């Protein structure tokens with residue numbers, strides 16, 4: 001589990017596929033699978049360089065995410081994927097709310113964005129925010145004590161309320177998500193989540209990740225480029241051969 005914000009996380013629950021699956025799907029058209037690490041790696045590079053992205057749809061990640069509702073709203077706009085979310089009609093909310101480390105200033109050039117500058121009196125405002133959260137929590141609990149239905153009591157909860165969901169997404173759509181959300185234009189909070197998703201993506205599909213960043217990533221987050229730079233001394237052929245061996249062992253061939 002990878003922690004994000006004061007109470008959120010990203011957790012990989014399940015994964016199907018990998019770098020070999022990309023090669024296998026791409027080569028079905030010529031009735032072949034692996035042609036050895038060197039040629040397979042070249043093929044993955046070719047596919048990403050030439051935007052031939054359907055072979056990446058066969059690798060699927062299932063994540064368990066905990067994030068504030070305002071992050072989830074942005075997340076759910078990514079239609080190519082499947083979501084199931086906790087219901088506050090059903091479950092009483094007992095968690096904390098999202099508390100930022102500090103309040104960022106409004107950007108003057110982008111009406112939708114913040115800049116990484118702390119507003120004056122941020123500490124004092126955060127203290128006040130926490131007091132308001134306590135009042136909200138108190139009122140929410142009071143409504144429940146008065147037998148108000150959970151589906152109604154929740155109307156007092158703020159956008160900083162944490163929600164949880166499962167997200168299943170294929171590698172192609174995941175790359176689109178990383179490009180859009182691990183980006184300087186994306187809101188800081190979802191960007192932190194997208195970075196964690198990118199780390200897991202690199203772990204599971206290192207060859208794809210490398211060439212994704214090189215040819216296909218259209219975001220501008222330095223963090224993503226750094227993840228790729230760290231791979232400079234990775235022995236990709238060895239990593240791929242190990243992966244191929246694991247696939248073959250699991251198939252018993």
Ligand SMILES: Cc1cc2nc3c(=O)[nH]c(=O)nc-3n(C[C@H](O)[C@H](O)[C@H](O)COP(=O)(O)OP(=O)(O)OC[C@H]3O[C@@H](n4cnc5c(N)ncnc54)[C@H](O)[C@@H]3O)c2cc1C
Pocket residue numbers: 077078079080081173176180181185186187
């Ligand atoms: C910085 C930022 C600011 C944003 N601001 C706003 C905003 O102010 N208001 C707002 O409403 N949204 C906003 N969004 C959301 C944005 O418009 C997209 O809905 C979101 O980023 C999902 O992207 P997507 O459509 O590529 O992903 P997905 O929905 O996962 O789709 C993946 C790809 O599939 C294809 N696709 C999916 N559905 C269709 C379709 N119906 N027709 C054709 N092709 C399809 C497209 O190629 C698409 O890129 C913002 C997003 C970002 C990153």
